[in-house]
Amino acid sequence: MSLIWEGIKEAVKLLLSGDQEVLQIALLSIKVSACAVFISMLLGVPLGIFLALTDFFGKRVFIALVNTGMGLPPVVAGLFISLLLWRNAPLGFLNLLYTPSAMVIAQVLIAAPIVAGLTLAAIQQLNPKLRLQALSLGASRWQTIIALLKEAQLPTLAAAMAGFGGVISEVGAVMMVGGNIRGETRVLTTAIVTETRIGHFNIAIALSVILLALTFGINLVLTHIQQKGVNLWTRTWR
Amino acid sequence: MSSKLNFMGANLVALSKKARKFTLLFLIILSLLSMFLFGCQKKPNKLILATTTSTMDTGLLDVLLPIFEEKYGIEVKPIAVGTGEAIALGKKGEADVLLVHSPEAENEFVKAGYGVNRKAVMHNDFVMIGPIADPARISGLSANEAFEKIAQVQSNFITRGDDSGTHKKELKLWQVAGIEPKGDWYIESGQGMAETIRIASEKQAYILTDRGTYLALKDSIDLIILVEKDKSLFNPYGVIAVNPAKFSNINYQEAMRFIEFITSKEAQTIIQNFGKEKYGEPLFFPDAP
Numbered sequence: 458m459s460l461i462w463e464g465i466k467e468a469v470k471l472l473l474s475g476d477q478e479v480l481q482i483a484l485l486s487i488k489v490s491a492c493a494v495f496i497s498m499l500l501g502v503p504l505g506i507f508l509a510l511t512d513f514f515g516k517r518v519f520i521a522l523v524n525t526g527m528g529l530p531p532v533v534a535g536l537f538i539s540l541l542l543w544r545n546a547p548l549g550f551l552n553l554l555y556t557p558s559a560m561v562i563a564q565v566l567i568a569a570p571i572v573a574g575l576t577l578a579a580i581q582q583l584n585p586k587l588r589l590q591a592l593s594l595g596a597s598r599w600q601t602i603i604a605l606l607k608e609a610q611l612p613t614l615a616a617a618m619a620g621f622g623g624v625i626s627e628v629g630a631v632m633m634v635g636g637n638i639r640g641e642t643r644v645l646t647t648a649i650v651t652e653t654r655i656g657h658f659n660i661a662i663a664l665s666v667i668l669l670a671l672t673f674g675i676n677l678v679l680t681h682i683q684q685k686g687v688n689l690w691t692r693t694w695r
Numbered sequence: 696m697s698s699k700l701n702f703m704g705a706n707l708v709a710l711s712k713k714a715r716k717f718t719l720l721f722l723i724i725l726s727l728l729s730m731f732l733f734g735c736q737k738k739p740n741k742l743i744l745a746t747t748t749s750t751m752d753t754g755l756l757d758v759l760l761p762i763f764e765e766k767y768g769i770e771v772k773p774i775a776v777g778t779g780e781a782i783a784l785g786k787k788g789e790a791d792v793l794l795v796h797s798p799e800a801e802n803e804f805v806k807a808g809y810g811v812n813r814k815a816v817m818h819n820d821f822v823m824i825g826p827i828a829d830p831a832r833i834s835g836l837s838a839n840e841a842f843e844k845i846a847q848v849q850s851n852f853i854t855r856g857d858d859s860g861t862h863k864k865e866l867k868l869w870q871v872a873g874i875e876p877k878g879d880w881y882i883e884s885g886q887g888m889a890e891t892i893r894i895a896s897e898k899q900a901y902i903l904t905d906r907g908t909y910l911a912l913k914d915s916i917d918l919i920i921l922v923e924k925d926k927s928l929f930n931p932y933g934v935i936a937v938n939p940a941k942f943s944n945i946n947y948q949e950a951m952r953f954i955e956f957i958t959s960k961e962a963q964t965i966i967q968n969f970g971k972e973k974y975g976e977p978l979f980f981p982d983a984p
Contacts, residue, residue: 543789544944554789555743555772636774639757654889655752656915 464662471663478640483667486644489557490625493564494572497620501569502613505576506602510588520577526570531563535633538563542634555636560644563630568620575619579612580605611683618679625672645671741770742949745782745790747860748887750932751775753907753978755969762965763956769949777859777887785809785935788942792950794957796860796905796932810935812951814958815982817966818931821864823922824892824909825850825901833901838925842872849880851900855891856883860930865903868927892916905930907978910970931982934958958983 471479508520541547542554542562553559583605591601606613628646635642637651645668652661750756751773760771774781774790778797784790786809794816795801804810823833823841831850833841845852854876855862869876882900884891888908895902896916909920922928934954939947956962963981970978 543787545788545942549944555741555774636772638772638774641772654887654893656889656893656912658915 460658461662464659465666467659468663468666471660472667479664479667481640482643482645482648482664483671485557485642486625486646486668487671489560489631489644490564490621492561493568493624494617494621496561496565497568497572498617500565501572501616501620502576502606504569504573505616506580506606508573508577509580510602510605523570523574523577527574529567529570530629531567531627531631532629532633534563534566535630538566538630538634554634555638555642557635557642559634560631560642563634564624564627567627567630568624571620571623572616575616576609576613579609579616582612583608614679614683618676618683621675622672626668741772742792742946742953743784743790744771744773744792744794744953745780745784746773746775746794747778747781747796747932748775748889749796749861749905749908750794752887752889753911753970755907755966755979758965758969759957759962762961763953767949767952767956769952771953775887777855777857777861778863779858779860785937788937788945791937791946792953793935793937794932795935796930797863798931798933800860800863801933801935805935809938809941811938812954813933813935814954816932816934816957817963817979817982818929819906819979820923821861821903821928821930822906822909822920823901823903823928824895824918825921826899827917827919828899829921831901834921836922838868838922838927839872841922842868842874845880845901846872846874846876849878851880851882851898852876853882853884853891853895853898853900853902855888856885857887859888861888861903861905864930868903871927892918907970910974910976910978913974932979 504523508516508523538559539554542551542559543549544552544554553562587605587608588601591604596604626646628650631637631642631644632647632650635644635647637643637647643651645664649661649664649668652658652664746756752775756773756775760773764770774784776784778795778800781790781793781795782797782800782804785793785804793801793804793810801810801813805813823838825831825833831841831844831848833844836844854865882894882898884894886894888904889912892902892904892908892912893916894900896918899917901921902918906923909918934957936947936950936954937945939945963983966979966981967977970976
């Protein structure tokens with residue numbers, strides 16, 4: 458137990474002293490995961506809407522694939538992206554392996570299905586009459602989609618949160634495609650692995666505390682936005 | 696009713712339009728994505744150094760690499776894996792230069808034409824570490840006797856089992872002792888040196904390790920050196936450039952600069968003094984003339 462306490466003290470000390478390396482590692486974690494979630498939203502939200510609003514042959518199989526992707530083990534994503542990014546692999550000419558970009562790609566592969574699956578569920582939960590109503594009011598196809606998204610904005614936000622939570626805490630994929638290179642591709646999770654390995658438990662615990670505080674902070678903001686909308690529930694309950 | 700059919704009809708027509716729009720949207724996103732990726736990428740073609748875990752875990756590379764990068768203006772990406780995996784990376788042309796420790800595997804690599812310009816860099820030695828209680832009574836024995844004793848008593852022994860330099864060495868030692876290690880007492884970790892030592896410490900098992908990694912971990916584990924300074928425990932490290940004739944996209948010039956640097960007087964002096972202050976003894980001994 459004293460080890461954990463020491464670690465928390467170390468974390469505070471590291472943060473207060475503005476340790477350059479820790480700061481850089483934490484920033485890279487946020488940057489990579491934020492980039493990945495942003496791109497995942499760009500890919501996953503349209504995909505989720507498309508799946509919710511259209512029928513095509515093999516749709517159920519495709520949705521099953523997306524649902525499987527929601528639980529894609531990070532190491533599998535890492536291996537898959539590595540296989541594509543090796544120098545002598547199809548995308549090797551891009552020279553992306555062992556760069557933050559490679560880490561973003563791998564994390565997109567992890568987060569995009571989560572975002573797509575949750576968006577799909579969010580839209581499907583809406584009353585189908587909403588769509589007809591929007592259309593009957595003269596809304597164009599895109600206006601309808603925007604109206605539906607507005608209705609489903611909170612669950613979609615939850616999708617972003619779930620995606621972010623999934624990737625910032627993930628270690629297998631970033632370790633594989635990033636290489637855990639000090640000062641370049643070392644992020645909080647891989648740094649924790651490294652520090653634990655070489656017996657710097659204080660620093661490992663400190664980094665864990667920072668990672669936890671970080672995810673908590675981001676989730677707190679997102680939850681705050683999300684909960685604004687549902688106050689109605691408690692108010693109408695009494 | 697008729698208006699609804701009409702609506703359905705429009706829906707069907709719109710579908711193909713929508714599909715087109717989605718394709719367009721997808722392409723836009725893809726190009727945005729690739730633009731972003733290229734923006735993220737700084738300089739291509741950095742020197743990829745595939746190396747064993749011990750050079751990384753002891754902190755030696757953290758000292759050497761910045762000096763090399765500063766001096767030659769070449770950025771290095773050190774990928775710390777076991778010797779086996781490092782050599783496999785070299786064979787696939789996925790690394791430019793190797794810093795590894797398994798002379799036999801290295802010679803094979805060069806002989807098969809995958810590597811050129813192999814140079815000796817430094818050495819340290821392997822040590823047998825184990826619990827202070829020493830249940831198999833191997834303290835002070837030769838490596839050969841110690842392996843025999845452990846197998847006889849069936850004391851827990853942890854192997855990395857990852858085709859690393861240390862793993863290869865261990866298998867060689869079992870072979871010399873004429874023993875095929877098998878059974879509940881022979882535990883495979885499948886991980887790097889430091890993690891494996893940590894497992895050995897928790898399980899109070901015997902393990903073969905390079906001295907450098909042991910010294911770096913000494914304070915946070917419960918194992919002591921039991922067998923050392925045996926001729927068969929010599930552990931030489933070599934550096935090899937990957938043959939540019941095999942793969943067109945190897946950073947050969949940079950690899951040669953790295954070999955030039957790590958065998959230079961400057962780097963060799965750093966290696967000689969590395970760890971003296973912290974551990975009271977050097978972790979590596981320079982071998983380059």
